[in-house]
Structures are given as C-alpha cells and as structure tokens.
Amino acid sequence: MSEGHDVQALSDVDIHVYEAVASQTVETGGAGLGGLIRATGLTEDEVRRSLTKLVEHGYVVPQGDGYALGPHTFEVEY
Structure with missing residues (x-):
C-alpha cells in the first residue's frame, strides 16, 4: 500500500483511465495504450x-x- 494517495484528487478522466488499466490488468496482466484508448x-x-x-x-x-x-x-x- 502506498501512503499519501488521495483518490479524490484525481479527475474523472484519470479515474476512468485508472479503471480501464485495472480492468485490463486483471484480464490480461497489463494494459496497452491502444486498448486503453478503445x-x-x-x-x-x-x-x-x-x-x-x-x-x-x-x-x-x-x-x-x-x-x-x-x-x-x-x-x-468494475
């Protein structure tokens, strides 16, 4: 766990991208730029x-x- 992270400081776009990274990481072990854009x-x-x-x-x-x-x-x- 990392200290000092304030998820409330993230923008809606950042949270959306983070959720896409999380989803793809669970599914495939990582997230590529093209997949994140899609x-x-x-x-x-x-x-x-x-x-x-x-x-x-x-x-x-x-x-x-x-x-x-x-x-x-x-x-x-998600």
Whole structure:
C-alpha cells in the first residue's frame, strides 16, 4: 500500500483511465495504450496525459510496452 494517495484528487478522466488499466490488468496482466484508448473512448492525447499523471503519482506503473497498477489504498469495482 502506498501512503499519501488521495483518490479524490484525481479527475474523472484519470479515474476512468485508472479503471480501464485495472480492468485490463486483471484480464490480461497489463494494459496497452491502444486498448486503453478503445476502452475509455478518449483521444490518445487525453489518455497519455492521464497516464502521465497516474504514473507521476504512483497509481499506475509502466510495465513493458504498457501499464499496470501501482501500489494503491483504494479498490476499484468494475
């Protein structure tokens, strides 16, 4: 678990992208950019900006060519 994460500080877009990462990680072990764009319905730029923020705050971590969940202190239901 990571200390100091405040999920309430995330935007709706960031939470939407985080949920897509979580869903794809559970299903396939990781999330690729193309799959996240399709899953969220957002533009590539929107997804990239959100991923940058999520990575900077440790919610999501780079994994190979994609992303996975970082340490977190909250649960996501989908």
